[in-house]
Amino acid sequence: MAPTREVFWNIPRLGVVIMYLLAFAAVAVCGYGVYQHYRTWRRGKPASRLTPVGPRLRAVVVHVLAHGRLLADRVAGIYHAALFWGFVFLFAGTLVVFVHQDLGLRIMQGPFYLYFQSAALDLMGLAAAVGVAAALVVRYGLGSPRLRRGILSDALVLWLFEGILVTGFLVEGLRIAGTRDPWGPWSPVGYGISGLIDAAAISEATIRLGHAGLWWLHFLLAMVFIAYIPFSKLFHLVLAPANVYLQPLVNPAAPGRIDFDKAERFGAAALGDLTWKDLFDLDVCTECGRCTAVCPATATGKPLSPMHVILDLREEMKRTGTGAAPGRVLAGDVIAPEALWACTTCMACMEACPVFIEHVPKIVEMRRHLVMEVAQMPDTMEDALRSLEARTHPFRGAGISRAAWAEGLAVKKLPRGDRAEWLLWVGCAAALHERNHATLRALVRVLDAAGMDVAILGDEETCTGDPARQMGNEYLFQTFARQNIETLDRYGVRKIVTLCPHCYNTFRHAYPELGGHYEVWHHTQVLARLVDEGRLALTGSAAATITFHDPCYLGRHNGEYDAPRHILQALPGARTREMAQSRQKSFCCGAGGGLYWMEDRTGQRINHVRTDHAVATGAEIVATACPFCTLMLEDGVKARGTSIRPMDVAELLERSLRGEHH
Amino acid sequence: MDIIVCLKQVVDPELPQTEFAIEPATGRQVREGRPLVISTYDENALEVALQLKDRGGGKVTVLTLGPQAVISDAFRLALAMGADEMVVVDDPRGPDRLGGEKAAILAAAIRRIGRFDLVLTGCESADWTERVVAPVLAEALSAACVTFVSRVEAADGTLMVRRMADEGFHRVEVRLPAVLSVASDESNRPRLPKLKDILAAKRKPVHVWPVADMPAAPGDLAAGVEVREVVIPQRTTRCEFLEGESAEQAAALAQRLRDLKLL
Amino acid sequence: MPGICVVATVPDAAAIPSSLELVGGARALDASHGAGVSAVLMGTGPGLREATDELHRHGVATVYRCAHPLLTSGQVDAFLLATEQVLRAATPQVVLIRADTVGRELAPRLAVRLGAALVTECVELAAENGAIVARRQTYGGRALATLVVTRRPAVLSVKPHSLEVPEPAPVPGRVEDVAVSIDADTLPARVCEVLREEAEVGLDDAQVVVSGGRGVGGPEGFALLKELAAVLGGAVGASRPPADEGWVPISWQIGQTGKTVRPALYIAVAISGATQHVAGMSGSRTIVAINRDPNAPIFSVAHLGIVGDYRAIVPPLVARIKELKGP
Ligand SMILES: Cc1cc2nc3c(=O)[nH]c(=O)nc-3n(C[C@H](O)[C@H](O)[C@H](O)COP(=O)(O)OP(=O)(O)OC[C@H]3O[C@@H](n4cnc5c(N)ncnc54)[C@H](O)[C@@H]3O)c2cc1C
Ligand code: SF4
Numbered sequence A: 001m002a003p004t005r006e007v008f009w010n011i012p013r014l015g016v017v018i019m020y021l022l023a024f025a026a027v028a029v030c031g032y033g034v035y036q037h038y039r040t041w042r043r044g045k046p047a048s049r050l051t052p053v054g055p056r057l058r059a060v061v062v063h064v065l066a067h068g069r070l071l072a073d074r075v076a077g078i079y080h081a082a083l084f085w086g087f088v089f090l091f092a093g094t095l096v097v098f099v100h101q102d103l104g105l106r107i108m109q110g111p112f113y114l115y116f117q118s119a120a121l122d123l124m125g126l127a128a129a130v131g132v133a134a135a136l137v138v139r140y141g142l143g144s145p146r147l148r149r150g151i152l153s154d155a156l157v158l159w160l161f162e163g164i165l166v167t168g169f170l171v172e173g174l175r176i177a178g179t180r181d182p183w184g185p186w187s188p189v190g191y192g193i194s195g196l197i198d199a200a201a202i203s204e205a206t207i208r209l210g211h212a213g214l215w216w217l218h219f220l221l222a223m224v225f226i227a228y229i230p231f232s233k234l235f236h237l238v239l240a241p242a243n244v245y246l247q248p249l250v251n252p253a254a255p256g257r258i259d260f261d262k263a264e265r266f267g268a269a270a271l272g273d274l275t276w277k278d279l280f281d282l283d284v285c286t287e288c289g290r291c292t293a294v295c296p297a298t299a300t301g302k303p304l305s306p307m308h309v310i311l312d313l314r315e316e317m318k319r320t321g322t323g324a325a326p327g328r329v330l331a332g333d334v335i336a337p338e339a340l341w342a343c344t345t346c347m348a349c350m351e352a353c354p355v356f357i358e359h360v361p362k363i364v365e366m367r368r369h370l371v372m373e374v375a376q377m378p379d380t381m382e383d384a385l386r387s388l389e390a391r392t393h394p395f396r397g398a399g400i401s402r403a404a405w406a407e408g409l410a411v412k413k414l415p416r417g418d419r420a421e422w423l424l425w426v427g428c429a430a431a432l433h434e435r436n437h438a439t440l441r442a443l444v445r446v447l448d449a450a451g452m453d454v455a456i457l458g459d460e461e462t463c464t465g466d467p468a469r470q471m472g473n474e475y476l477f478q479t480f481a482r483q484n485i486e487t488l489d490r491y492g493v494r495k496i497v498t499l500c501p502h503c504y505n506t507f508r509h510a511y512p513e514l515g516g517h518y519e520v521w522h523h524t525q526v527l528a529r530l531v532d533e534g535r536l537a538l539t540g541s542a543a544a545t546i547t548f549h550d551p552c553y554l555g556r557h558n559g560e561y562d563a564p565r566h567i568l569q570a571l572p573g574a575r576t577r578e579m580a581q582s583r584q585k586s587f588c589c590g591a592g593g594g595l596y597w598m599e600d601r602t603g604q605r606i607n608h609v610r611t612d613h614a615v616a617t618g619a620e621i622v623a624t625a626c627p628f629c630t631l632m633l634e635d636g637v638k639a640r641g642t643s644i645r646p647m648d649v650a651e652l653l654e655r656s657l658r659g660e661h662h
Numbered sequence B: 001m002d003i004i005v006c007l008k009q010v011v012d013p014e015l016p017q018t019e020f021a022i023e024p025a026t027g028r029q030v031r032e033g034r035p036l037v038i039s040t041y042d043e044n045a046l047e048v049a050l051q052l053k054d055r056g057g058g059k060v061t062v063l064t065l066g067p068q069a070v071i072s073d074a075f076r077l078a079l080a081m082g083a084d085e086m087v088v089v090d091d092p093r094g095p096d097r098l099g100g101e102k103a104a105i106l107a108a109a110i111r112r113i114g115r116f117d118l119v120l121t122g123c124e125s126a127d128w129t130e131r132v133v134a135p136v137l138a139e140a141l142s143a144a145c146v147t148f149v150s151r152v153e154a155a156d157g158t159l160m161v162r163r164m165a166d167e168g169f170h171r172v173e174v175r176l177p178a179v180l181s182v183a184s185d186e187s188n189r190p191r192l193p194k195l196k197d198i199l200a201a202k203r204k205p206v207h208v209w210p211v212a213d214m215p216a217a218p219g220d221l222a223a224g225v226e227v228r229e230v231v232i233p234q235r236t237t238r239c240e241f242l243e244g245e246s247a248e249q250a251a252a253l254a255q256r257l258r259d260l261k262l263l
Numbered sequence C: 001m002p003g004i005c006v007v008a009t010v011p012d013a014a015a016i017p018s019s020l021e022l023v024g025g026a027r028a029l030d031a032s033h034g035a036g037v038s039a040v041l042m043g044t045g046p047g048l049r050e051a052t053d054e055l056h057r058h059g060v061a062t063v064y065r066c067a068h069p070l071l072t073s074g075q076v077d078a079f080l081l082a083t084e085q086v087l088r089a090a091t092p093q094v095v096l097i098r099a100d101t102v103g104r105e106l107a108p109r110l111a112v113r114l115g116a117a118l119v120t121e122c123v124e125l126a127a128e129n130g131a132i133v134a135r136r137q138t139y140g141g142r143a144l145a146t147l148v149v150t151r152r153p154a155v156l157s158v159k160p161h162s163l164e165v166p167e168p169a170p171v172p173g174r175v176e177d178v179a180v181s182i183d184a185d186t187l188p189a190r191v192c193e194v195l196r197e198e199a200e201v202g203l204d205d206a207q208v209v210v211s212g213g214r215g216v217g218g219p220e221g222f223a224l225l226k227e228l229a230a231v232l233g234g235a236v237g238a239s240r241p242p243a244d245e246g247w248v249p250i251s252w253q254i255g256q257t258g259k260t261v262r263p264a265l266y267i268a269v270a271i272s273g274a275t276q277h278v279a280g281m282s283g284s285r286t287i288v289a290i291n292r293d294p295n296a297p298i299f300s301v302a303h304l305g306i307v308g309d310y311r312a313i314v315p316p317l318v319a320r321i322k323e324l325k326g327p
């Protein structure tokens, strides 16, 4: 006889019928729940997230099957993987039974039965049971700080899991004991349990009774599980993989486009002003707290927690259902404006979220409502925007002109009639702050030494509009973007190198949507290339310990972590040291999202904390690649009274090029 | 209450010193290529007008004098903030005229606008700081006048205003019609316009009247006054250090402040 | 016919009208005309006699004296009626008015009524071949304009404190008491109340700002700065660190993420001069820096600098200013 087992041993026919009825009911409840959610998501505006299929499926493989992001937190990642794969196998086993029994395809036999259905399933079930136990210990025993405790449904879900697994093993053990299953040893856990039953010399009648009882318990727990899915955290079983598939593939932080000729409302006043994907996101959140754990605003005591932004919006979505109950104003009634204005748009939350929830676009959408619809924003941010409108840069009170930094340097200027292969886009934060003039001059010297043909726009350069965009004034942003595209096209600019990662991000991601297509490089990318090509004679020793601060708009927003490090490694004598929070986990300098123009007085200042991180490495120099980061770190160094020196990568490179020793 | 607010366009007073230049021919600031903004206190005046309108209804008309070609987007801001319409007296020579002369033209324009209860101006312009427009308008229009007003409250048929004074504040009761010049105050920080108002402002009426159509006002105060020259004092870019013992430095500083007429 | 008339007020029974400053200017202009200097002296009554004597003692030949209960603080309409009545009869060629609270409103209105030429806010006056050459600040103090007034009559307003009170030069004086009839009910604008207690100057509009930085060291240091601000009639501001430390209210912060001020005089005490701070005060007309570090960047935006410990400099500075300002 080929190895297999009887599926409904010890279960009477009537019991099987009842089982199917209950199973049907459970699926119906589940389906109803999903449909209710679906109706709420449909309140959102359109967003296209289904294609391209290839890269999306690849993301599912990486982040669902291989647990890519989840493993960023080792312990939690591993127990989640055990749990996940355990359940995937057990679910597959259930499907096998279904095919074997109900479809009549006799697949549950032979070696497949032994290796997969018995051995593999048994071991994976054990792994899941251990995983669940670990989750319970971490959450309730050790008290992980990022996880919220005392949530009934979370505990319920975990105990439900454990209950299903334990009853499953007991049922299996009783069946093996009761049927004297010759293939029993292939299911080691069940076999072990049957051994115990044998040893206890329990009568067959008792075994049958116990089996029947536990079988029904196991089954009912499983049905509760299914029915409970759309009403609990279990929903993420379905939604999380979906959300990985639906994730934004490029420029994840970008808020939605607004067509000002057509739009009637600007930004998100109510849930219906967000996209369906935004609303979908709300249901996906597993409340794991990873986003809040990495948020620099939360970490420094600001009234912002990205997880609570999601949860509070979800609460509002639950309350208003499909839109029958009157919605409240998101920015104000649901989320405090102070929370929205505390976000640096650093993307740490989105990078950490294992289910790819998009916090930043939602926050910016709500800011848009505040700025464009109700015209309310922090005074000093307002001043920055007024300055932008009146004098094309956001630095109210800046007493220098845009081209002042280039005085005495032979830099080509397009408005003067010069032509060049590359445009160096200087950026306001560099042009209008003396501290960054050194960086600019260094960059120009390096590019010159490498023989690159570069020009600037001089007084014709204006802000890219990015601060306006991050603060929520999309209209002003687009005004600037159109004007700049017009200027760039007038001079036939094709290749742009920017000093500032914010400008880089804007040219790279925001201008194409408005018709400005350029080849855009960040200065560290160009410099890394020049280093690689051996076009720079790095003679000066840079014998110093250097740590690198990843600018958010270069790193997380654009995935460039290596170019600056590559340059640092090329510096003769330089020793590099990483901060605990670097690369994807880098901690914001505090200036992004327009927060450079706002006092960050609640709690600690973000830039001071970041300075502490740099100091903790023992480095003498904290290198960076963004004029805002430089200013913020300079401020942090001053406030902390430490001797570490903030320097742009370009400055370090130029010193070595000049043969200067540190 | 029907309110007319006089707004003036000036070169951004925050312009870096390096970009500040005087045109020798006219003795006025070079405007070309420089950002133009609404003169500082004029926006406060507009805010006061809008607050009065918000509370008591009526109409707010903004009035400006200058070359029509350059009075464009920046001035739409006034309409976006909530003014109902705009009158531009198109005057290519506008920026070169002295305050008294301008006030006479503005008075003619106001008479042509017709109905008004209140005229508001900024307390001083960011460029020539003459402080004459409001008082001259008041005389020309036979209206009451109070300058440097920081707060305004309407009380049936009259206004109760708060004037900034050397010795503190004056509470002044003013009959209508009146001309007030407005100083900045926390209560009149110019509002940020909503986007829909910015977009709607594009459709609000703008009347352009050539300056030649303004009947010459009698008694031009600027006649017989000529600008001979306007010079940028050779400011030593280097700071002048006061030397000596502490007490001597202090005494020297006090003396310099006195010499600079700052005491 | 008197050539030059100064408008003097004694609203607060102060014996020496602050308009005495104008007398020096009037005398300078008069030297070339020889038409004599007169004054319209207005007040409620008390102090008028002493003021008349002061004017005579300083070279004013004719004093037209008006006493009326409404000729008091800020009643511009009353001053206007009185002045107009006097000057229509006296027909001077040049009228000098101090551009203070009353004068800045009075001068233009009077000019319209007299059909006169007008220049306001002069800081220097001189006579030149029968014309008057007046200087005034423009563009927030960035430029100095010279205007030539050829028409008569002319009304000139003079920025307070810009002319010196002249040395006494007694002349045998004449007094003409002018009866003015002013009916309170007919004044279009009437001062109901003078609020002196609120006179503490706000940062936004202060003409003088004394600002302290981290180097001030604590709230006690700011008490010293307050004293300095008080003698200068100004307000106290700060850079960010004192606001962060809680030494001063947050609303005092000046700079990129604080307030923007553009006073006539900005005194930066123990402030290093970071760009973010300078952004909020670079429009100030005269910038004074007191810092013990000679290389502090603040000195590159300051016009006058003192290198030293502010604690040794501010107290004698306060004392000296008090002396200079007199009782
Ligand atoms: C995004 C951002 C926004 C900012 N916004 C603002 C802003 O709005 N306003 C602002 O002011 N700053 C702002 N800053 C901070 C700014 O960069 C400077 O750190 C700050 O202005 C320094 O203040 P300070 O000059 O008082 O202190 P410091 O730079 O520490 O200078 C203290 C000075 O006092 C001097 N000193 C010490 N003791 C004495 C003594 N006994 N006598 C005389 N001199 C003495 C020292 O020589 C030194 O020059 C901002 C920074 C950032 C990054
Ligand atoms: S973008 Fe950064 S600051 Fe904003 S919520 Fe996310 S982690 Fe926090």
Ligand code: SF4
Pocket (backbone or CB within 6 Å): A284, A285, A286, A287, A288, A289, A290, A291, A292, A306, A307, A310, A349, A352, A353, A354, A355, A356, A357
């Ligand atoms: S948003 Fe993402 S990271 Fe944050 S709690 Fe929810 S699932 Fe976790």
